[in-house]
Amino acid sequence: MSSVIVPIQDHRQFEQSDSEKLGDEITELCGYIYAATHHLLELIREFDEMHYWEDLGFQSCAHWLNFKCGFGMNSARERLRVAHALGGLPKISEKFSEGAISYSKVRAITRVADETNEAYLLMVATHGTAHHVERLVSQYRRAKKLEDAEFARDMHAQREVTYYYDHDGCLVMKARIPAAQGELIVKALEMAIDEQDVTAETSEDPEPIAARRADALCEIAEAYMNNAENSGSTADRYQVVVHVGARLAGDIPRLENGPHVTAETSRRIACDCSKSVITEDESGEPLNIGRRSRTIPPPMRRALKARDGGCRFPGCTNHKFVDGHHIIHWADGGETSLDNLVLLCRHHHHLVHEGGFDCKRSKDGEIYFLDQKERHLEPFPTPKDTTLEESLAWMYRKFEEKNVSAVTPAAKWYAGEEMDWEHAVSLLF
Ligand SMILES: [Zn+2]
Ligand SMILES: [Zn+2]
Structure with missing residues (x-):
């Protein structure tokens, strides 16, 4: 047991067993962590928009988070994606700030949420478990993909790549590629982007993705030419x-x-x-x-x-x-x-x-x-000297007015009740 003093708000009349107390301590702490995570994501969004990380030479805010906060690159990018998505989803954002829905749920619903389905998704997120939410979102995304595919016909004849050098010397390209091959190209670009960052996830990137794709395209070209060189072809031409x-x-x-x-x-x-x-x-x-x-x-x-x-x-x-x-x-x-x-x-x-x-x-x-102002860039982040107790005490004070309790983050679902997935997905369309 940790020595942390946690202010459990006990609404029950009867005496709790130790394991019940422990369970409540966990769920209540989760509520605080979700409220704090919401706060963290708000700060991250604001920080990203300031582009301060750019002044420090970081490739993206995700790289800064990776360096300074210890998030893996995938996790940093995902947090940034969610942080920006929350900016346009006030209802979800509010519930999250109250500690009533978890980061897992928010992460899932922000993949598909917009102003038209926000309220419905929030209802599912509040009542369902994280598993329900994730499953619904993935089923919806699959259904949406199939619907979109119906529009993808007769694209072969229109395929083209055109390019020219702009007045500033930049190469400007325009491509129109049928869906299947297009996907191949996007995959290759994504892979090249992943290679840049060691990681392998294809989550959306908060950094101007267009710029990263441009780098990726150059890397693909280079890899292709290296390959041609290795196979002994007339690489000098290229x-x-x-x-x-x-x-x-x-x-x-x-x-x-x-x-x-x-x-x-x-x-x-x-x-x-x-x-x-x-x-x-x-x-x-x-x-x-x-x-x-x-x-x-x-x-x-x-x-x-x-x-x-x-x-x-x-x-x-x-x-x-x-x-x-x-x-x-x-x-x-x-x-x-x-x-x-x-x-x-x-x-x-x-x-x-x-x-x-x-x-x-x-x-x-x-x-x-x-950096650009000739200031030394710190070679590694210097940690602040704060104890866990101090951090937790800060968190409890900070989110005191949210009235987080042991039941705040719990799903309101009747255990065992099966969800009508087809109906739920149709409501999202
Ligand atoms: Zn150099
Ligand atoms: Zn570098």
């Missing part, structure tokens, strides 16, 4: 070649057959590319192709991977699709040596070159990062 003038600072680099890129972008590409950089003299003749000093040889790359594991940026979980970054760029006299290299994912490599962040190495060999 290499991204950046033409850089001999005086790097002065000339505007450009992609082969493509638009100009910024100097920092060409430096990022040059940071970790075995054959892509051609340094040219004034007449455009190749001056130095694949200069070995800036190319990371495979044994060094393996050592770098062994040392860093994945991206070294504080709070980053990426360990695939990482680049070797020269802490002092080769163009500034930096060596291609383990001491001068650090693994960074695409997102953070981009931040360090074009995003105003910086990566440095101290005299005693420690790698550290600076």
